[in-house]
Amino acid sequence: MQLYKKKKLEIIVEAARSRAIIEMVEKAGAHGYTVVPQVSGKGNRGVRDDAHLSDVFRNVMIIVIAAEDIAHRIVDQSQPLLEHYAGIVVVSDVEVVRDEHF
Amino acid sequence: MQLYKKKKLEIIVEAARSRAIIEMVEKAGAHGYTVVPQVSGKGNRGVRDDAHLSDVFRNVMIIVIAAEDIAHRIVDQSQPLLEHYAGIVVVSDVEVVRDEHF
Amino acid sequence: MQLYKKKKLEIIVEAARSRAIIEMVEKAGAHGYTVVPQVSGKGNRGVRDDAHLSDVFRNVMIIVIAAEDIAHRIVDQSQPLLEHYAGIVVVSDVEVVRDEHF
Amino acid sequence: MNEFLQLAAGNLLSPMVLFFALGVTAGWLKSDLALPEAVSKGLSLYLMLAIGFKGGAELAASGLTGTIAVALVLAIALSFTLPVLAYGLLRSLGRLDVTNAAAIAAHYGSVSVVTFVAATGFLGNRGIPFEGYVVAMMALMETPAIVTGLLLARRARSAAGAEAAALRTPLFSRDVAREVFLSGSVVLLVGSFAIGWATGEKGLAIMAPAIVDPFKAVIAVFLLDMGLLVGRRLPDFRAVGWRVMAFGLYMPVIGGTIGLLSAHAIGLSPGGVTLVAVLAASASYIVVPAAMRMALPKANPAVYVTLSLAVTFPFNLIVGIPLYNAAARLLAAM
Amino acid sequence: MNEFLQLAAGNLLSPMVLFFALGVTAGWLKSDLALPEAVSKGLSLYLMLAIGFKGGAELAASGLTGTIAVALVLAIALSFTLPVLAYGLLRSLGRLDVTNAAAIAAHYGSVSVVTFVAATGFLGNRGIPFEGYVVAMMALMETPAIVTGLLLARRARSAAGAEAAALRTPLFSRDVAREVFLSGSVVLLVGSFAIGWATGEKGLAIMAPAIVDPFKAVIAVFLLDMGLLVGRRLPDFRAVGWRVMAFGLYMPVIGGTIGLLSAHAIGLSPGGVTLVAVLAASASYIVVPAAMRMALPKANPAVYVTLSLAVTFPFNLIVGIPLYNAAARLLAAM
């Protein structure tokens, strides 16, 4: 079966920022996204692992499959959104079956 | 340490279809799989994010590491299973330590 | 935006071993990690899907983005830790925005 | 009429309906108020267990009689036949395609446990007694409608030319059968009924502090959660269209009337008649959607879930229950 | 003094405080004891619903009077002004930067529902009555402080030169407004209060087996969970620094005194005075942190959550509640 090259973005970000990121992802032209609702972790801003009372210490992982240009637009636009917030953006190469889907 | 090239499949699919997909994955010859039990998302079939009453609006993510030929077989066989159902299949290159494990 | 090449490790391992793996990851020099707290799966050690009473049959997925040398160190050191335990290590290529973050 | 308005007003000011309204409002305003999914599922299982167990215990007290056997047959008959009526209405007045019509029809032959439970709360608050075995009727109405729905879909497909192939494939795949008969809600409801029946009064004494005393309060909390779900589904009204939406409002009245008359005919008390009307009027939003998603994947889940959950459910909760009860009393007084 | 010691000792040996201590110990020793997150959130919603509903039902019983209107105005005034005091102390004695000082200040103008609930438990165990509308005061104190906190942060920024730009951006972004006014806890608390008010005694009779009888036991379990959170936060004390830590101990006493005197001035009973003192003394750890994370992302959440949750909360629970109550009785006896 013919496969088409796309980019995969994995954005791990604190829950407080996920709404803003998802809105940006959609505006940037991605056709879809997937959210892993609760991940914990450690990064430059310390341990983030405690979702009991509020979402202040909860992370989510947002996965976006998109064409290269859209993916790069999302990467660019994510940077100002992540200032002062815990979050990383990871890009990789993937292949999909339906070119027009993404 | 010597690493071996494999394919990684990420199948994001509505929960109602996960049993059928997993059976297919096993029959296709994969030696294992991993399931992230609850992810939400948006795609061509709209927002899928509500697991409260039934599983009708729940997605799962199935991860399969397999040799290239098996991976391609799974990609092929996933297409008819996904007709009429929300779901995407994403393929990428990975490396593993134990060749015979996968 | 300039992107920098890193390695991504996905370590799927039984919960009983996650503490040991995370300690090793930090000692090996990774600047961070992310944990997906509950995944189920099947591999050479059978089905692992039952977190009700104890964590004996629960898996977690640990994601680490790191520079190549650190990633390889983690792969090497993970092997003795996984002896007798259910677990796999998967390596892939990714790109990130901030070189110094990882 | 006067009596109905009074009943309706009393119903509107019950904690149950008000918590439901609070949920709808919060969901609609996109508040982040949400019961954790596990709590929500836990409450739903609690309701199945409690209502099943109590029904069984009451049946043990009353014993199994001829009337009861007739009532159980009536329940099965209602569940099998109501979808045919619903399908006809959806195809003609609703102008819906075959598959979606069949899928929706199946929902209306089945029942909404929470509507039923809210109706028992309504009766309880007013001290109106009802036959314990109505719970058994409910359990029996959960699934037959699914068979009718699938038959309707297949008949349409075979009429459309794919006849031979359609008739050769089995009506129920293994997966669908499991979804239907081994569905957690069905198993828990039926199992708890059986246990309540087997252990009777003694069993009820043990379970009462958990399943009787706080029961109504738990319904109220559960209705808050249902309200949140409904409120979040309001934007999906667009997907439904006004013709189908209207069906979600007149179908319960039609079904309720059929339930009412037939239950009265076989001699149930006004409380029991009210509950059978509620069963006939209500639409499933747990068991049937899951089965339809498997068996008729071409049908749009946003339509059938929205219709049964966000249109028919609130209608029954707010207008239907007092209406059917007023009618049942009237009927009894005639 | 003697009386206070006695109260304090009785408080220390209550299941509530002991379960809290168990939680702190287990969390600190890194035991894997943990309530599942869903249970923890469920309990927290339960407390909101129960306290709100009961408060509303009691207001329905007592009726809305002039005194009550005054009390509600007092509550809003306290929430708006306490952050100014807190900010001043944090900037001067605490030597904290503008943003963190503003963020923390907002927490102390708002309230901790669990501390309040624990205080009602304390009073209940001693048979001390209190005015039901204090719950309405609590609900009103949840959010005004956030406005003050944001104003303080903006004033500082504009003073620092970025004046024009700072004043042009709206104080509340849409996201922050939603976080504040549609926060699940606020909506549930206010909504349950309204439902309790509307349904009154009748409603309370329905809800009582779930929200009255087991209420104190549920608080005890919830405090176990809070203890676990506090215990796990102890290592973050390093991030806080002793000057700010000290603020977490003296600020509740100052706030509590202001609450005490003002509530006494408007004529509340000793029980009510105790609760208003607790409201003024306590600091939010659910609603305000979430709002601050959005509105003032430069402020360090490890500092403000640790301070309100791991310093001020235990202080109030263990020392504050009996202290304020002893003072309230003294005041009443004068």
Place this chain on the structure above:
Amino acid sequence: MNEFLQLAAGNLLSPMVLFFALGVTAGWLKSDLALPEAVSKGLSLYLMLAIGFKGGAELAASGLTGTIAVALVLAIALSFTLPVLAYGLLRSLGRLDVTNAAAIAAHYGSVSVVTFVAATGFLGNRGIPFEGYVVAMMALMETPAIVTGLLLARRARSAAGAEAAALRTPLFSRDVAREVFLSGSVVLLVGSFAIGWATGEKGLAIMAPAIVDPFKAVIAVFLLDMGLLVGRRLPDFRAVGWRVMAFGLYMPVIGGTIGLLSAHAIGLSPGGVTLVAVLAASASYIVVPAAMRMALPKANPAVYVTLSLAVTFPFNLIVGIPLYNAAARLLAAM
């Protein structure tokens, strides 16, 4: 014998056992009935808290006496020594390798809290009193068996030649020690016992609406969940083998007899003797599996979890409890 059959029949028709049977059936048929994991863990913590607190409160009522001290020593002794017996049987009759034998043996020296709790329900339903401090015995039996299990495994390894190395490594790694002594269940059980003891009657009055009244109903629901787990484990029977399976049936009888006789010898009441027999007969399926997974990773968890959960647990629940109780009465009557 007659009396035992009567007890057994009564036990079989209790909601507890019937809900367990419902769970096993549903799990075996692969129904999707499942308590959410959070609810399941929450119920399990509830049982620990409730049984611990009540035990402590009863000890406070009875006071700490010489008899109690003797009983506590007996508990520790049983837990340390039963694994030696189990190990011998597993090696000889069971033909099992060293590591698996040691891992399983540790489970049988420890206890199953749910079996114990079900036994208290059994006694409660029949109005048979028992000593409150038996709960303390249970708490003390949780962990010593783990030490014995690890010693057995090490002794075998050192005998097998790796002597020097084996003896040099510490018996308990830091992780294993934490898993054992800071396990959530152990901490909650012991902590609640201590709090119940400290707050006594007063504390119990506060906690009773949550931990006494609905207790038996909660056990029934929890047993439904246990049944689901057991039903889903039935396919793993293949992994176990008949020799080891048989061990899962005769070991509880042997252990129960030892518990019975020793408890009778130190003068416990028939109720207390029954419970000590249950403690000796039951096998851990929470604390010990977690510890063994860390300390003896070569042992197969599918074997030890299946054996203690799917063989010994149902045996004790259905046959064991009435059997030990009949024996205890007989013994008392002699």
